[in-house]
Amino acid sequence: MEARPNERGCIHVAYYYPRRPSAGAEPWVQFVAVLYVPPGDLATVANDIVRELCDSDPRRQDRLAGGSQEAAQQLGFQWPPNRTQN
Template identity: 80%
Template sequence: MWRDRRDRAASRLTVPAFTFDAAQYDAEIARAESDRTWEWHERTVARLVRERLNDEPELLGGWECEPGWVEARPNDRGRIHVSYLFPRRPSAGDDPWLQFVAVLDVPAGDPAAVADDIVRELCDRDPRRQDRLAGGSREAAQQLGFQWPPHRA
């Protein structure tokens, strides 16, 4: 049951209680969670890349990196953005860390095969490329053997 809801935009309006079958509700939530029909090609590839990197941490782990976020931007069709941290996820202490972001082209084709190719392209050689350095600090970059990008000042 949903009850005691109020419309903040219309403070005098009270929404009546709504009762529904719990099993039907759970089934609808499960259906909505598994519905991928809204995804565009790059979004599907980004989701599959993220799942693969999270499921197989050794792929980036060989470079002492840990996956961050992966996204497909609606205003940047044809590419995905993949972030990863080095060395691994920052701790609560003062350990230096850097964030890298790879912007990768997404060709047409079966999304699973395209995602596999992108993961291979990203992980088969050192992904800690200077042109991908996107976050952290100047001091961390120096400590870890990288140059801080001039555009980051």
């Protein structure tokens, strides 16, 4: 998770599927969700962010951000056409 100084009000949450890359040969991809943090009561905002993460499949195609084209295909995802190979 990261908050960037030039993007106030946003949190970038990165996660791997099916698990974090390791020395093994298993395919993996990375997804990044950009969550917008509105001003307001911190408890309410935190609950809204958690709900947003939990209420949809985190493996959304528009969040595919890393890995390789081959791994994405093996795991059932399409590699973004504008993404260079890692």
